[in-house]
Amino acid sequence: MASISTDSKTGRRVIQFKALDGKRRSIRLGKVSMRQAQAVLVKVEDLVSASITAHAPSNETSVWVSHLDDVMRDKLAKVRLVAARQKAHLKPFIESYIQSRIDVKPSTAEVYQHVLRNLLAHFGGDRALQTITVGDAEDFKRYLIGEGLSENTVRRRCGIAKQFMEDAVKRELIQRNPFTMKVTVRGNAKRQSFITRDDAMKVLAACPSNQWRLMFALCRFAGLRCTSEFVGLRWDEVNWEQGWFLVHSPKTEHHDGKETRRVPIFPDLYPHLLEAFKLRSPGEQRIVTYLSDPKKNPRTHMMRIIKKAGLEPWPKLFHNLRSSCQTELTLKFPDHMVCRWIGNSQKVANEHYLQDRDEDYAMAAQWNPAVQNPVQQSAVEGCKPMQGKTGQKNNPRDCSDLQLNASHCKHKGLYQAGLEGLEPSTF
Known part of the structure; x- marks a missing residue:
C-alpha cells in the first residue's frame, strides 16, 4: 500500500502511497534511519486505510498523531491524511481566553490585560503561538526586566503568560509550553x-x-x-x-x-x-x-x-x-x-x-541557657542550679530552712531519697 524510497545521492527517505483519488503522494522524511522510516510507514498505512474506509485509525496511531510536532503534522496534512492543525495567533487567542474566564474577579482580569499588553508589545499580535520558543519566552522575561519591573512582578507576569500557554497546550494548539522558567513569587526582605x-x-x-x-x-x-x-x-x-x-x-x-x-x-x-x-x-x-x-x-x-x-x-x-x-x-x-x-x-x-x-x-544575645524553663518546677530558693550535663550535688547546708525543716512523708511505700540523688549510686 505504501513504500519507502531512498535517494541514492542524499540518503533522504521518502514514503510514497496511493491516495483515495488514485494519485501517488509523497511524504519526505529527510535523513532518518530505515528503522525509523519503517515505523512511520506503519502509521501512514493505517492512516491511508482509515481514509479509504472512512473509519477512524487505531488508538495507537491516533496517539502518535496527537504527539507529532508541527513540521511532521503539516506534512501529513498536505497529503490529506490528517486535518491541518489550527493556527492560533497571540492576540485573538489570549483575548478569547480572558473573555472565557468568567470565574475570575475583575481585579484578576485587569492583571491579565497588563500581561496581554506586555506580550503584544514584545511579540506582536499576529505572532503564531507555535513559533514561540523557550528562548523567546526568556527574551520576554528580559524585556519585562528592562521595563523596570521588580523581580516579583516579572515572576507574576511570566506566570500568567505561562498560564495562557498552558491553556493552548490543553487545546492542542501547541505541543509544549515555552514558559519553563520559575515563576513562584518570593519574599522580598528589602x-x-x-x-x-x-x-x-x-x-x-x-x-x-x-x-x-x-x-x-x-x-x-x-x-x-x-x-x-x-x-x-x-x-x-x-x-x-x-x-x-x-x-x-x-x-x-x-x-x-x-x-x-x-x-x-x-x-x-x-x-x-x-x-x-x-x-x-x-x-x-x-x-x-x-x-x-x-x-x-x-x-x-x-x-x-x-x-x-x-x-x-x-x-x-x-x-x-x-x-x-x-x-x-x-x-x-x-x-x-x-x-x-x-x-x-x-x-x-x-x-x-x-x-x-x-x-x-537583643533577647538572643542576653539568653542564659542555665536559666530553667519557666514551665518547669523551679528550684527551692537557696539551692544551687544544675550545671553541666551531670549537674552538681547540693549540700543541705546550702539550702534554705524550708528544705531542712521539711517533714518526711509517712505514706506507705514512699521513702526518703538519699543525698546522692534519685538515681542509684554507681560503684
Missing part, C-alpha cells in the same frame, strides 16, 4: 518593615476619626487584608460574648472551606471596634462605612496620616501591617492557629510574612 507598637500608637493618635483608627487596628492588630476584607464586615457577624468576628475573604474563597474565617477580637482592636459599634447609625450593618464611597482612596490618606504621626511610610503600606501582626502573634500562639486567623498557610507566612525583629536579636 520591602519588609516591622511596625512596632509604639509606632502603631503614634499612627492611631494621628487618625482623624474612629473609622480610620478602626481600619488601622484591623490591619495591625487583627491582620486583615485592606481593603478587600473590610467590605464584608458586618455587625451581625460579631460575637461579643465569645470574642470573635467573621471575616469574608475574597482572595481565598475559591479554596474549599476558606470563604470565611473567625478572627479573635484582640485587646488592641476591642476599644476601636466597640467605639465604632456605639457610633453606628440606626440599622447600619456595615462595620467599615468609610469604604461605602468608591472614590475614596485609603492608601493615599493613610500615607498622610503616617507622615502626620512623624513617621516615614513603610514600603508595603497595608501588607507590612498585616505582616507585623502575624510576626507578633506567632511569638505567643501556635503557628496553625495564627495562620487560621490571618488566612494564609505556614509556607506563605514563612516566605512573605514573618519578619526578623531587632529585639529578637
Whole structure:
C-alpha cells in the first residue's frame, strides 16, 4: 500500500502511497534511519486505510498523531491524511481566553490585560503561538526586566503568560509550553518593615476619626487584608460574648472551606471596634462605612496620616501591617492557629510574612541557657542550679530552712531519697 524510497545521492527517505483519488503522494522524511522510516510507514498505512474506509485509525496511531510536532503534522496534512492543525495567533487567542474566564474577579482580569499588553508589545499580535520558543519566552522575561519591573512582578507576569500557554497546550494548539522558567513569587526582605507598637500608637493618635483608627487596628492588630476584607464586615457577624468576628475573604474563597474565617477580637482592636459599634447609625450593618464611597482612596490618606504621626511610610503600606501582626502573634500562639486567623498557610507566612525583629536579636544575645524553663518546677530558693550535663550535688547546708525543716512523708511505700540523688549510686 505504501513504500519507502531512498535517494541514492542524499540518503533522504521518502514514503510514497496511493491516495483515495488514485494519485501517488509523497511524504519526505529527510535523513532518518530505515528503522525509523519503517515505523512511520506503519502509521501512514493505517492512516491511508482509515481514509479509504472512512473509519477512524487505531488508538495507537491516533496517539502518535496527537504527539507529532508541527513540521511532521503539516506534512501529513498536505497529503490529506490528517486535518491541518489550527493556527492560533497571540492576540485573538489570549483575548478569547480572558473573555472565557468568567470565574475570575475583575481585579484578576485587569492583571491579565497588563500581561496581554506586555506580550503584544514584545511579540506582536499576529505572532503564531507555535513559533514561540523557550528562548523567546526568556527574551520576554528580559524585556519585562528592562521595563523596570521588580523581580516579583516579572515572576507574576511570566506566570500568567505561562498560564495562557498552558491553556493552548490543553487545546492542542501547541505541543509544549515555552514558559519553563520559575515563576513562584518570593519574599522580598528589602520591602519588609516591622511596625512596632509604639509606632502603631503614634499612627492611631494621628487618625482623624474612629473609622480610620478602626481600619488601622484591623490591619495591625487583627491582620486583615485592606481593603478587600473590610467590605464584608458586618455587625451581625460579631460575637461579643465569645470574642470573635467573621471575616469574608475574597482572595481565598475559591479554596474549599476558606470563604470565611473567625478572627479573635484582640485587646488592641476591642476599644476601636466597640467605639465604632456605639457610633453606628440606626440599622447600619456595615462595620467599615468609610469604604461605602468608591472614590475614596485609603492608601493615599493613610500615607498622610503616617507622615502626620512623624513617621516615614513603610514600603508595603497595608501588607507590612498585616505582616507585623502575624510576626507578633506567632511569638505567643501556635503557628496553625495564627495562620487560621490571618488566612494564609505556614509556607506563605514563612516566605512573605514573618519578619526578623531587632529585639529578637537583643533577647538572643542576653539568653542564659542555665536559666530553667519557666514551665518547669523551679528550684527551692537557696539551692544551687544544675550545671553541666551531670549537674552538681547540693549540700543541705546550702539550702534554705524550708528544705531542712521539711517533714518526711509517712505514706506507705514512699521513702526518703538519699543525698546522692534519685538515681542509684554507681560503684
